[in-house]
Amino acid sequence: MQNYNEVIEYLYARLPMFTRDGASAYKKDLDNTLALLDALGNPQHKFKSIHIAGTNGKGSSSHMLASIFAEAGYKTALYTSPHLLDFRERIRINGQMVDEQFVIDFVHNQQALIEQIQPSFFEVTVAMAFDYFAKMQVDIAIIEVGLGGRLDSTNVIQPLISLITNIGFDHMNMLGNTLAEIAFEKAGIIKHDTPVVVSEYNEETAPVFVKKAEQEQASLEFASEKLQSSITAVNEDYLQIDVVNLQGQTEQYELDLKGSYQSKNILGVLQIVDQMRKLGYDLPLASVKNGLRKVQSFTGLQGRWQTLSKDPFLICDTGHNEDGIREVLKNLANTSFRQLHFVIGAMKDKDLGHMLPLLPKDAIYYFSNPDMPRAMPSVELAAEAHQLGLKGNAYGPVVKAFEAAKVHYQHGDLIFVGGSNFVVSEVLLQLK
Secondary structure (H helix, E strand, C coil): CCCHHHHHHHHHHHCCCHHHHHHHHCCCCCHHHHHHHHHCCCHHHCCCEEEEECCCCHHHHHHHHHHHHHHCCCCEEEECCCCCCCHHHHEEECCEECCHHHHHHHHHHHHHHHHHHCCCHHHHHHHHHHHHHHHCCCCEEEEECCCCCCCCCCCCCCCCEEEECCCCCCCHHHHCCCHHHHHHHHHHHCCCCCCEEECCCCCCCHHHHHHHHHHCCCCEEEHHHHEEEEEEEECCCCEEEEEEECCCCEEEEEECCCCCCHHHHHHHHHHHHHHHHHCCCCCCHHHHHHHHHCHHHHHCCCCCCEEEEECCEEEECCCCCHHHHHHHHHHHHCCCCCCEEEEECCECCCCHHHHHHHCCCCCEEEEECCCCCCECCHHHHHHHHHHCCCEEEEEECHHHHHHHHHHHCCCCCEEEEECCHHHHHHHHHHHC
């Protein structure tokens, strides 16, 4: 392992990866993570943090908070997953990805430990991130849960506050088959005497959070009961949202993340800001507004209702479960186009029975399979879709599906790329 690419290839090839291998790579305890961190001197205890879980919205919310804190002058770390183009997207400080040399040195120095403990790819990544944040002496770290919450490798921190965004159906083979069961796993990040904010109130999941918060003597707020939001405009650069508090006061925000679902996410983010001010953090309104205006440009976040090109008109979104697809459809309904060309792929473990029936029947579909073992073959995806009246052909590799969509595109049409993080990732790589 002489260079960065060889080190990354070692991590990919040597360690079980959920993104590649699915449930077999998911460890149902924190033992490996704790062993790694103990050998590193427990860096997770050497920085202050905010912990964020949820089915949808946790990535956007994490990036929003990171942009706000950095804009306010704090040295702000951000840990997220998965990455789209570069492994280092997962580990950032003030928007800058971790240095390649740090990744190389970490793997070289810890290789014997990695071989001994046999951790998953995600467990090593978490340990690397926490070691980096501690050594860089960050002021605050925004830590996004990978999957679930209770048994997630990130759930070894003692945060100042926790945020749980939205609860929906995803990864049911690991997290449960009801919203309440899934909420139980997410609620596992709630710590003793540590405030928690839940972005959206839901009758089915609220009792789960209330019970866990009471057990942990943690204060609990539902942001949607404190604040209300409405989208007032969408232009080429920004989504404009009005937020009204319980006193009837209205504040206007502009986001460079233009998906309509951000009107839900912003409520949890603003409530976290309010709570952090109470803990002594100086987060002026101007910093909040400026941070929200440049989330993408500052943090490098991609794939959230992102316009990639005007001609051909090309939009991508990483929404990949029932709630995510519903939000994609809301955005499509607010977008003008003549014909929709939908480049789509999915993982074998996705619940297509809840997703495919939602998709528009007047679109032309280009079924694909990302380049990984966990991907559903495009011919199987096409067969399931055809049974529901969706029209289109199976193309195999994502690049072939994307090229076919461009061939059939006419001026006034829209090419949408989605269904999976990995479909979006391969198209972004193609466009680099």
